[in-house]
Amino acid sequence: MSKQAVNSSSKINSGPTGRGYIGTMAAMSSFDDESYLDFIEGLRMFALRSMNPSSAKALKEEINAGKIKSENPTIAETRAVADPIPVIGIRNRMLHSTQGLNWGRIVDSYDVNRDALEQELTDAEKDGPGTLRWNPNFVYPDYFTAIPYHRQPGSYHADPLGGHVYHYGTKVFHGGSNDKDESKIERIGMLPEPKDGVMNKFLDIACAIGSGTVAAKLRWPKAEVYGIELAGPLVRYAHMRATRLKSEVHFSQQLAEKLDFADNTFDLIYMSTLLHEMPLEEGRKAVQEAHRVLRPGGILVINDMVQATKPLNIWSDYDRYFDHRFNNEPYAYKYVHSDLDSFLAKQFSSVENLVQGKTSTWTCTK
């Protein structure tokens, strides 16, 4: 009997792993895998909520004691003081371990039902209401394949189950705050519309698993909604997931720096957490491409890591560099020191930057 069948006793769709769904993602293949990852999620949240403030406080004490003299120290100067601090070392180990344990268990658990999970991707390809364009022989740029992002086994592109793995991995990474797309729906709900009120076409650049894209269709049901993503496994997963949610979204596999849309096509474009994952030059090209396909008066919203300040927030800089060093974010550290604001100001007629914690939201009008 197919695992896709509806469980006769509970009348709940048992899905490809036979254990149903948690929010919009297939449940782990066993109860123990689910519990293991539940713990990892809790430990990661402890690292973020408790170890992070303690670590920042400990570093500040050392700075106040004169261990770092400059207001804008180099990362080498900061590391010389921060790395040996015990609470910081433990925090670093905790974050590194939780990330590795997270990916390892997800891959092992989904691997048990690999055939069924891959089959659902294939089965959904021709289904709607939305559409999918992707190329199994797509040639990825070298910068993209050079390193497995965030230490995800197979990265975004090399494992057909990359979308499944990424989805559950980000569930743990974000502490379960987006299991039912709730944080994406909230974020998309905050996007501004063009001043003239015309909102017919929306584009989600680097849409990953398409949760923001589906949220956009919920907010603007009459608009044409598009999502582009470079990684084949992610864009296939995005389409499969949107199909299951009966969302009419049009996904395609494309380079953000070389879109195949005509000039002046979109009213609103959303670009979330992309630029820090690209070399600077390619990131700048992606912004210019977004500008090209945006119509006059249209809006590009960029959501990404906050740029470094002067004087430097020394703890934030250390934390970002830790991510760069140990969590396979090869381009992020350069990105946060790249003065994105000046670049955007040259491209758009107006730019507003709203900083919230570690995140910036740039609202750019063409």
Next chain:
Amino acid sequence: MSDRVKEPLGKFAPENINDHVLHVIFELAAELWVVKRRLAEIEESAVQGGAITSPDAKIRDESFAFDNSGRDAFVERIFGSLKDIGAKLDTQ
């Protein structure tokens, strides 16, 4: 107390082994949580149905939500003291 217990800590393992030991502790704690959660589920089933069934047979529907409060308290109990270590280890 035996002589073996009196031996100073750190005699056999280099100082930097702590990092690896921490990793092992996290792994062990994760496995412990697996056991605790499974037992709780079995207990609940036993109470409700009068028979013990495998939690693996429990199929999640999309509205399922984790109760994080027990888990977070468990994590805090085990690891809570680590956040208070601060900038210097008390070696006394």
